[in-house]
Amino acid sequence: MCRDCGCSLGPSATRAPLAAPTGVAGRIETIEVITAILGENDRVAAHNREHFDGHGVLALNLMSSPGAGKTSLLEATIRALGGRLKIAVVEGDLATENDAERIRACGVAAVQISTGNACHLDATMVHDAVHDLPLAGLDVLFIENVGNLVCPASFDLGQHRNITLLSVPEGDDKPAKYPVMFRAADLSLITKTDLLAYITEFSTERAHASLRQIGYSGETIELTSRGGEGFEAWLGWLDREVAAQRDRARRGESLRPQVAPDGALAHATGVRPAR
Numbered sequence: 001m002c003r004d005c006g007c008s009l010g011p012s013a014t015r016a017p018l019a020a021p022t023g024v025a026g027r028i029e030t031i032e033v034i035t036a037i038l039g040e041n042d043r044v045a046a047h048n049r050e051h052f053d054g055h056g057v058l059a060l061n062l063m064s065s066p067g068a069g070k071t072s073l074l075e076a077t078i079r080a081l082g083g084r085l086k087i088a089v090v091e092g093d094l095a096t097e098n099d100a101e102r103i104r105a106c107g108v109a110a111v112q113i114s115t116g117n118a119c120h121l122d123a124t125m126v127h128d129a130v131h132d133l134p135l136a137g138l139d140v141l142f143i144e145n146v147g148n149l150v151c152p153a154s155f156d157l158g159q160h161r162n163i164t165l166l167s168v169p170e171g172d173d174k175p176a177k178y179p180v181m182f183r184a185a186d187l188s189l190i191t192k193t194d195l196l197a198y199i200t201e202f203s204t205e206r207a208h209a210s211l212r213q214i215g216y217s218g219e220t221i222e223l224t225s226r227g228g229e230g231f232e233a234w235l236g237w238l239d240r241e242v243a244a245q246r247d248r249a250r251r252g253e254s255l256r257p258q259v260a261p262d263g264a265l266a267h268a269t270g271v272r273p274a275r
């Protein structure tokens with residue numbers, strides 16, 4: 001990605017250590033540190049997005065709780081597209097190379113980020129992962145975030161769109177319980193709908209109502225990674241977004257997704273932002 005940009009952001013060069021001092025002065029100091037980190041994160045995210053825009057690549061951030069079906073969706077999407085769109089994937093997990101290996105087994109380039117104990121991806125991790133990735137000719141870069149229904153929504157990675165998955169076994173009340181992540185979504189996917197026949201407590205009507213209740217007004221698609229009508233609707237969304245990104249790139253425009261930075265503050269300090 002950064003071959004000709006004179007990038008000086010070497011691996012993890014921008015990550016400041018996170019101190020955790022105590023007391024009021026310590027809290028204020030911690031908030032200042034977090035605010036600086038978020039500012040730095042936004043700068044690196046903008047750098048990533050400039051590269052994506054420069055090549056007309058659509059970058060999508062997939063978020064959900066662990067196991068909601070992000071990697072399965074990607075595997076099924078790659079197979080269904082049959083090479084029609086050129087895809088690369090960044091995988092985020094605390095540990096293992098499992099998801100990247102699953103994607104590579106489908107014939108697509110994948111870079112695994114192992115975050116260690118970090119429960120979300122940040123822009124520097126994504127930058128380091130794609131620094132050497134050739135973007136020319138790529139249509140879509142999927143970034144599969146760490147399975148976590150809370151703080152991934154608080155960090156801009158350089159993506160254009162956020163996609164949040166809600167799987168049937170999780171229950172239809174999850175948007176109401178975890179509103180930050182669902183509110184930040186441009187597209188919500190209700191996944192594993194093949195299980196509706198067995199998990200009869202899940203009501204898709206209640207899931208839609210739960211999304212409306214938190215003020216979500218984006219599109220929602222019900223699907224299973226086993227294929228079918230909903231899956232076709234998802235592929236249609238993807239095609240429209242790829243075309244829209246190419247148009248934006250031609251016009252020299254960009255698109256920043258919704259980010260909820262307050263969540264990062266609360267996450268790292270225990271301090272709730274004032275309402």
Ligand SMILES: Nc1nc2c(ncn2[C@@H]2O[C@H](COP(=O)(O)OP(=O)(O)OP(=O)(O)O)[C@@H](O)[C@H]2O)c(=O)[nH]1
Nearest residue numbers: 065066067068069070071072147192194224225226
């Ligand atoms: N029945 C059914 N099972 C699914 C579907 N999608 C995924 N699964 C299963 O759900 C489990 C988790 O799927 P993954 O795709 O690994 O989920 P993930 O969100 O990538 O998980 P993490 O990366 O660990 O957060 C696997 O056993 C999948 O086979 C689906 O549409 N229907």
Ligand SMILES: [Mg+2]
Nearest residue numbers: 070071099144
């Ligand atoms: Mg996964």
Ligand SMILES: [Zn+2]
Nearest residue numbers: 002007009131
């Ligand atoms: Zn770089």
Ligand SMILES: [Zn+2]
Nearest residue numbers: 001002005007
């Ligand atoms: Zn660069």
Ligand SMILES: [Zn+2]
Nearest residue numbers: 119120151152
């Ligand atoms: Zn986190």
